[in-house]
Amino acid sequence: MSRSCCWFLAVLWVWWLPWMLVEAEDQQGGDCLAMKCGNVNISHPFWLTDRATGRACGSDPYPDFDVACINSTPTLRSSIPFNRGFKILNISYEERSFYAVDLGKLDVLNATDKCRPVFYNTSVKLTPPFKIAPVNLNLILYNCTEEDGAAATARLNRELAPTNVSCGNQWVVFARAGVPHDGTGNYNNYTLKGCAAVVVPVPASSEGANASNYKQLFDDGFLLTWDPP
Numbered sequence: 001m002s003r004s005c006c007w008f009l010a011v012l013w014v015w016w017l018p019w020m021l022v023e024a025e026d027q028q029g030g031d032c033l034a035m036k037c038g039n040v041n042i043s044h045p046f047w048l049t050d051r052a053t054g055r056a057c058g059s060d061p062y063p064d065f066d067v068a069c070i071n072s073t074p075t076l077r078s079s080i081p082f083n084r085g086f087k088i089l090n091i092s093y094e095e096r097s098f099y100a101v102d103l104g105k106l107d108v109l110n111a112t113d114k115c116r117p118v119f120y121n122t123s124v125k126l127t128p129p130f131k132i133a134p135v136n137l138n139l140i141l142y143n144c145t146e147e148d149g150a151a152a153t154a155r156l157n158r159e160l161a162p163t164n165v166s167c168g169n170q171w172v173v174f175a176r177a178g179v180p181h182d183g184t185g186n187y188n189n190y191t192l193k194g195c196a197a198v199v200v201p202v203p204a205s206s207e208g209a210n211a212s213n214y215k216q217l218f219d220d221g222f223l224l225t226w227d228p229p
């Protein structure tokens, strides 16, 4: 076999690995009779996988609405490989909305080697049926380079709070809280020279919150809605 072939197979295997593990862990959680994961009721259009048979609960499961029940935590998948998805806190079936936590952000905060993981815009991790509700506020994470002085300028900015995410003398991440939803999605009013921005929705109730509490704001979750399948 050629080297490129083996490399391809290795990539394919690594790509599937997280979902194989999730499948294995599913065995502890999915229960078609109760249709429940942790304290959250999971029903149409969402669906779980039955712990005994390994098959989907419900006869006609909708793609994108599959919920993995991992250690009693209902988890919606991320559209980005190797990135953990969203922990569902609660669901309002009447209002077609739910509160969720972007787990990928917490993983970056928790990483031991801060130089490696990457922050993604929360919006790009969502599959098409799911939308970030405009009532949320946002927290912007600015990844500023040290070399050109962008980080030094950011340190003087009272509206920015330093975070624990940085990589030696290369770059450092700052947080800004209280940014309203921008329907265009480009957040042009909030660009900073030399700093790459990532937008994370936080609850509307966080109005006036201190950006230094970024971890707590991520943990509180934010509101999403879905389009009927």
Ligand SMILES: *[C@@H]1O[C@H](CO)[C@@H](O)[C@H](O)[C@H]1NC(C)=O
Binding pocket: 039, 040, 041
């Ligand atoms: C889940 O469903 C059960 C049975 O329909 C109901 O009694 C319970 O209150 C629901 N729990 C939540 C958190 O909505």
Ligand SMILES: *[C@@H]1O[C@H](CO)[C@@H](O)[C@H](O)[C@H]1NC(C)=O
Binding pocket: 089, 090, 099, 220, 221
């Ligand atoms: C759902 O969770 C959010 C975030 O924790 C909370 O603000 C809201 O009150 C909860 N809603 C219900 C119906 O429990």
Ligand SMILES: *[C@@H]1O[C@H](CO)[C@@H](O)[C@H](O)[C@H]1NC(C)=O
Binding pocket: 106, 107, 110
């Ligand atoms: C982060 O790490 C702490 C301590 O190692 C652990 O208790 C916590 O569950 C971790 N959080 C996440 C989101 O993985």
Ligand SMILES: *[C@@H]1O[C@H](CO)[C@@H](O)[C@H](O)[C@H]1NC(C)=O
Binding pocket: 108, 115, 116, 117, 118, 119, 120, 143, 145, 165, 171, 173, 196
């Ligand atoms: C910050 O930006 C650098 C490039 O300047 C990138 O290598 C790094 O992964 C980014 N860090 C995060 C946490 O996104």
Ligand SMILES: *[C@@H]1O[C@H](CO)[C@@H](O)[C@H](O)[C@H]1NC(C)=O
Binding pocket: 109, 163, 164, 215
């Ligand atoms: C960041 O690090 C500081 C000092 O190392 C610590 O006091 C603080 O709790 C950390 N904050 C978070 C959100 O991890």
Ligand SMILES: *[C@@H]1O[C@H](CO)[C@@H](O)[C@H](O)[C@H]1NC(C)=O
Binding pocket: 182, 183, 189
């Ligand atoms: C950007 O700022 C301008 C001037 O302050 C304001 O008129 C406009 O509404 C803002 N745009 C957004 C999307 O917040």
Ligand SMILES: *[C@@H]1O[C@H](CO)[C@@H](O)[C@H](O)[C@H]1NC(C)=O
Binding pocket: 119, 120, 121, 185, 186, 187, 196, 197, 198, 199
């Ligand atoms: C995140 O979204 C903002 C606003 O749309 C955009 O300016 C930025 O380039 C995006 N960042 C990444 C890493 O995709």
Ligand SMILES: *[C@@H]1O[C@H](CO)[C@@H](O)[C@H](O)[C@H]1NC(C)=O
Binding pocket: 210, 211, 212
């Ligand atoms: C935000 O919290 C930080 C750390 O607790 C504190 O130093 C700072 O003064 C606070 N900022 C505001 C505007 O309250």
